[in-house]
Amino acid sequence: MEAWRLALSSSIRGKLISAGYTSLSSISSVSSSDLARDANITEDEAFEILKLANQSSGSNSCNGNRSLINGAKNAWDMLHEEESLPRITTSCSDLDNILGGGISCRDVTEIGGVPGIGKTQIGIQLSVNVQIPREFGGLGGKAIYIDTEGSFMVERALQIAEACVEDMEEYTGYMHKHFKANQVQMKPKDILENIFYFRVCSYTEQIALVNHLDKFISENKDVKVVIVDSITFHFRQDFDDLVQRTRVLSEMALKFMKLAKKFSLAVVLLNQVTTKYTEGSFQLALALGDSWSHSCTNRVILYWNGDERYAYIDKSPSLPSASASYTVTSRGLRNSSSSSKRVKMM
Amino acid sequence: MPEFELMELLDVGMKETKSAVALISEATSPPCQSARSLLERKVENEHLSGHLPTHLKGLDETLCGGIPFGVLTELVGPPGIGKSQFCMKLALSASFPAAYGGLDGRVVYIDVESKFSSRRVIEMGLESFPEVFHLKGMAQEMAGRILVLRPTSLANFTESIQELKDSILQNQVKLLVIDSMTALLSGENKQGAQRQQQLGWHISFLKSLAEFSRIPIVVTNQVRSQNRDETSHYSFQAKLKDGLQEQTKTYDSHLVAALGINWAHAVTIRLVLEAKSGQRIIKVAKSPMSPPLAFPFHITSAGISLLSDKGTELKGPGINTIHARGHIDMINFHGECS
Numbered sequence: 001m002e003a004w005r006l007a008l009s010s011s012i013r014g015k016l017i018s019a020g021y022t023s024l025s026s027i028s029s030v031s032s033s034d035l036a037r038d039a040n041i042t043e044d045e046a047f048e049i050l051k052l053a054n055q056s057s058g059s060n061s062c063n064g065n066r067s068l069i070n071g072a073k074n075a076w077d078m079l080h081e082e083e084s085l086p087r088i089t090t091s092c093s094d095l096d097n098i099l100g101g102g103i104s105c106r107d108v109t110e111i112g113g114v115p116g117i118g119k120t121q122i123g124i125q126l127s128v129n130v131q132i133p134r135e136f137g138g139l140g141g142k143a144i145y146i147d148t149e150g151s152f153m154v155e156r157a158l159q160i161a162e163a164c165v166e167d168m169e170e171y172t173g174y175m176h177k178h179f180k181a182n183q184v185q186m187k188p189k190d191i192l193e194n195i196f197y198f199r200v201c202s203y204t205e206q207i208a209l210v211n212h213l214d215k216f217i218s219e220n221k222d223v224k225v226v227i228v229d230s231i232t233f234h235f236r237q238d239f240d241d242l243v244q245r246t247r248v249l250s251e252m253a254l255k256f257m258k259l260a261k262k263f264s265l266a267v268v269l270l271n272q273v274t275t276k277y278t279e280g281s282f283q284l285a286l287a288l289g290d291s292w293s294h295s296c297t298n299r300v301i302l303y304w305n306g307d308e309r310y311a312y313i314d315k316s317p318s319l320p321s322a323s324a325s326y327t328v329t330s331r332g333l334r335n336s337s338s339s340s341k342r343v344k345m346m
Numbered sequence: 347m348p349e350f351e352l353m354e355l356l357d358v359g360m361k362e363t364k365s366a367v368a369l370i371s372e373a374t375s376p377p378c379q380s381a382r383s384l385l386e387r388k389v390e391n392e393h394l395s396g397h398l399p400t401h402l403k404g405l406d407e408t409l410c411g412g413i414p415f416g417v418l419t420e421l422v423g424p425p426g427i428g429k430s431q432f433c434m435k436l437a438l439s440a441s442f443p444a445a446y447g448g449l450d451g452r453v454v455y456i457d458v459e460s461k462f463s464s465r466r467v468i469e470m471g472l473e474s475f476p477e478v479f480h481l482k483g484m485a486q487e488m489a490g491r492i493l494v495l496r497p498t499s500l501a502n503f504t505e506s507i508q509e510l511k512d513s514i515l516q517n518q519v520k521l522l523v524i525d526s527m528t529a530l531l532s533g534e535n536k537q538g539a540q541r542q543q544q545l546g547w548h549i550s551f552l553k554s555l556a557e558f559s560r561i562p563i564v565v566t567n568q569v570r571s572q573n574r575d576e577t578s579h580y581s582f583q584a585k586l587k588d589g590l591q592e593q594t595k596t597y598d599s600h601l602v603a604a605l606g607i608n609w610a611h612a613v614t615i616r617l618v619l620e621a622k623s624g625q626r627i628i629k630v631a632k633s634p635m636s637p638p639l640a641f642p643f644h645i646t647s648a649g650i651s652l653l654s655d656k657g658t659e660l661k662g663p664g665i666n667t668i669h670a671r672g673h674i675d676m677i678n679f680h681g682e683c684s
Contacts, residue, residue: 115611115616115632116616116631116666120634145381149611150416151614151634152634154381154388156635157385190382192380192381192384193381195380195381195382196379196380197384198376198378198379199379201554201557204374207371208370208371209371209375211367211368212368214368215368233612234550236608237543237550272611274607274608275607283581285581301580301582303579307661321582
């Protein structure tokens, strides 16, 4: 590996290279005091460089002296992790089924659809459902709702929260028939208290917020879901340079993935649609372009099919492509009454 | 900007770059609020928790009080159906004193196609709120609060709304009506991508204006017929052989809202006015807090009034299609088009 690839400031790098240290192997074989003398830098700086050089060569398997690659996990251990992964229910069991139990934590899921199909509804439902306490099979976590369009209607969140508490109380009443009914501790206003709401008004704010999330979530460790409604809005109108847009978006996707893995939370990105000319006609497709469509791990498309709203798993590393219907009621997302139409598999 | 490039520019090490980016990000990020504090603030500070009543009982109930503040509400429908009538009534409602359920403020009415009629507004006022309007000088004061603008071009309009942004709060403007957005854009000669960009700019601006000043913005939109080669399907839907695919082909010639899908995403509430077999209907086609309900209505001297406060819930295709059948035979009220 070349020395110029190291993460150093350009002046120090320049000094290194002009002193003749162009490859990593040349750096790692020398002591810090020799390096300092040759390249005309301080001993501290030399020490930093050596540390960096050793880190980089450690992850480069063609070096040969290391048998294990830093940071890799074997697939068997991962299987155990994957199976015990908590999932957030969508309150619609048909939808949960095709999702393998719900929206998975540690993953980025993209949900897109035409206006009015229920994207914001799913977002609000998830931000309430993540708070369902462990005793009821939930995660007992908090939610971050990043609103880029102003579609978050707090009255609706209250409606859904109230319905959730009512459902929990009903469940308690049913399960503990013989015991004194355990009063559900949560009240709807408490649920609202645990939704951290951010209103983003420009793409700069959006990028800044994504950068800041790491710190915010470290200080609020019980956040288990981050919902962005929608990631598209600011990037659709204000960006002139498409190349830059693609780059910024893929960086953002990467940051979200890191957040998901680091804090074991679910990231849900809501996307809009656009029309694309393919196969001889105009068709609907999710916005932000082809390169974005590679960025998310999972993708769910919401669409109208006749009278009903359907969700389709468009992309997933472990789930088969399938669609299921759902409805939006005053209490939130629920199974559609015609769930006699079984889940359709591809 | 990716971190490597930043480091090049500033000539500092990785750690410093990272902490600089983190600090700047934190400073630029919007503040965090809990959803609960949002609700409490709305209830405390805003009139009727942030809603402008339409005085149509069924509709107000569905919308949790009325047209919400801070977001874009769209009225779309075929010509002559009653969009401008609706807007005029709303303007009246906003200008009313708080004691009578109004916002006690000024209204900026952007009238692109010269559909605003003061005579009509006063007539509506006299018929629907006689107790208020018959008071001496009331009519003059209420009408005086409605400022009508007739922009001659899109550029003209853009200038005006930019001016408005600065003066909204000082001048107690409580409602902005744009009638109609389609007419503004159709006057321009730009096509395709440029037009999308123009519209895109206006969308962002209007949304932030609404939110920043916490006022409702009502925009009317027209309809156009759907092109033959337009579909509303995704590529994977061809593979999912649901027998309903055949049915949808018959929708080829129906009407759709103009201004495109980007606009449709941007509005928070979409109210569709249409006519089916001679009956006018207003339906809530898109609303985050209401089910898709349809109400029959008619237009009287008092403006729009619902024939039934109990809405019928709509199914899938009915929500988004717009009908204009049986409409041409309907009498245009007072010979005016709306």
